[in-house]
Amino acid sequence: MTGKRRIVLGIETSCDETAAALVDEEKTILAHAMISQKEHGLWGGVVPEIAARAHLHTLDRLIARVMEESSLRPADLDGIAATAGPGLVGGLLIGLTMGKAMALAANVPFIAVHHLSAHALSARIEHACEFPYLLLLASGGHCLLAIVFSPHSFRILGQCLDDAPGETFDKTARILGQGYPGGAIIEKLARDGDPNHFTLPRPLAGRNHCDFSFSGLKSAVRRLVERRSESDLADDVFTRHIAASLQQAIGDIFLDRLHQAIRQCHDLAVPIQRLVFAGGVAANHNLRRRLKDWAKREHLRLILPSPSLCTDNAIMIAWAGIECANGEKRTKDWSIGARSRWPLPQEPQEPLGTQGTGTGTQETPSTPNR
Ligand code: KG4
Ligand code: ZN
Numbered sequence: 001m002t003g004k005r006r007i008v009l010g011i012e013t014s015c016d017e018t019a020a021a022l023v024d025e026e027k028t029i030l031a032h033a034m035i036s037q038k039e040h041g042l043w044g045g046v047v048p049e050i051a052a053r054a055h056l057h058t059l060d061r062l063i064a065r066v067m068e069e070s071s072l073r074p075a076d077l078d079g080i081a082a083t084a085g086p087g088l089v090g091g092l093l094i095g096l097t098m099g100k101a102m103a104l105a106a107n108v109p110f111i112a113v114h115h116l117s118a119h120a121l122s123a124r125i126e127h128a129c130e131f132p133y134l135l136l137l138a139s140g141g142h143c144l145l146a147i148v149f150s151p152h153s154f155r156i157l158g159q160c161l162d163d164a165p166g167e168t169f170d171k172t173a174r175i176l177g178q179g180y181p182g183g184a185i186i187e188k189l190a191r192d193g194d195p196n197h198f199t200l201p202r203p204l205a206g207r208n209h210c211d212f213s214f215s216g217l218k219s220a221v222r223r224l225v226e227r228r229s230e231s232d233l234a235d236d237v238f239t240r241h242i243a244a245s246l247q248q249a250i251g252d253i254f255l256d257r258l259h260q261a262i263r264q265c266h267d268l269a270v271p272i273q274r275l276v277f278a279g280g281v282a283a284n285h286n287l288r289r290r291l292k293d294w295a296k297r298e299h300l301r302l303i304l305p306s307p308s309l310c311t312d313n314a315i316m317i318a319w320a321g322i323e324c325a326n327g328e329k330r331t332k333d334w335s336i337g338a339r340s341r342w343p344l345p346q347e348p349q350e351p352l353g354t355q356g357t358g359t360g361t362q363e364t365p366s367t368p369n370r
Contacts, residue, residue: 006078006327009102010318011063013055013095014087014115015140016046019314020062022070022077025322027125031066032315044174052090059098074106081321084112085339086141092338100334109329111321112336116344118320120148122305123276125319129303134261134272136254136291139279140166140181145210145261146344147270151323153347155268157261158210165250165281168214172221172246176239186243187284193237193244198224200249202256210260217249250281251290258291262298275300283307 005024012019021032037054040046082099103110123129132149143160173182200220203213265272295302
């Protein structure tokens with residue numbers, strides 16, 4: 001053992017980032033390594049089989065690198081945490097199997113991490129962010145508003161009914177012939193575009209619930225593009241106006257749903273002083289600024305993880321492992337298999353180990369749902 005501070009190895013393989021990191025309970029990042037798979041660019045989206053093979057190819061090297069950098073041996077660790085879901089089953093199986101095998105060989109606890117819990121808790125790595133807080137989580141596969149009561153307890157106020165916002169950025173970039181992943185590309189293009197040039201829909205605006213819908217946005221972009229000629233499409237200005245208009249619409253949707261969320265917190269008599277914006281889409285500087293301005297007007301403290309902690313990484317997995325295990329051995333986690341779908345533990349708390357057992361895959365739909 002390495003003295004008083006618990007150290008956990010985190011492993012992330014749920015989508016197209018292969019990552020390993022070592023974090024201690026005082027929030028020191030001892031080492032981290034990540035590879036964003038470039039293989040998917042050609043296809044305009046993540047190909048599950050290619051992703052799994054790429055994880056298989058690189059994960060052991062990344063783990064070896066972080067262990068070497070920190071001069072630690074597996075037996076020095078106080079736990080090994082791996083993402084168990086939701087995500088693409090092939091990739092999850094690789095991270096989980098590696099994590100369990102290492103933990104077994106080194107005789108240290110294994111912690112199965114919920115990917116969305118890790119995003120939700122990522123704000124607590126760099127900031128003092130006490131529970132409860134309101135969370136807007138926007139990523140490539142999810143969008144939700146929730147009250148976070150503890151590492152194990154969430155109250156979902158609203159979720160995505162169709163496409164996630166990151167997916168909308170990605171699909172728009174693809175329609176515009178701009179490559180993958182689309183979020184950062186659209187953000188860059190939007191800097192020189194007019195956010196009010198095109199009138200895109202704001203689905204569900206003003207409704208008195210907190211659910212999200214983004215698929216209408218993607219369809220509206222597709223219609224605009226279909227009406228353009230080849231030469232117009234080659235026109236940078238058109239592309240930049242679309243990017244800026246899309247980013248503006250997504251920001252408007254977030255603010256509209258946040259208004260409803262605050263109202264719901266009030267109705268539930270949960271006093272909310274802090275708002276966390278997390279997930280890959282929270283890396284977007286324009287959206288960060290808009291949420292900051294809004295939070296200021298609402299007298300809320302906005303807590304933003306650094307952009308590199310918003311997109312998928314293993315630091316947040318190691319940290320979630322520390323927070324969720326809280327020093328316990330968590331013997332039930334050994335039986336948790338890869339879960340393509342996995343609801344967040346809702347208040348009142350459901351113990352992790354009761355949601356299905358087995359070392360194989362669980363709840364595998366025909367289409368991946370991250
Ligand atoms: O959280 P994440 O890394 O993976 C999932 O759990 O899905 O989120 C990835 C998503 C992608 O759809 C990507 O296009 C989007 O986050 N994203 C962004 C930005 N950077 C990544 N969206 C908007 N602006 C960005 N700067
Ligand atoms: Zn993610």
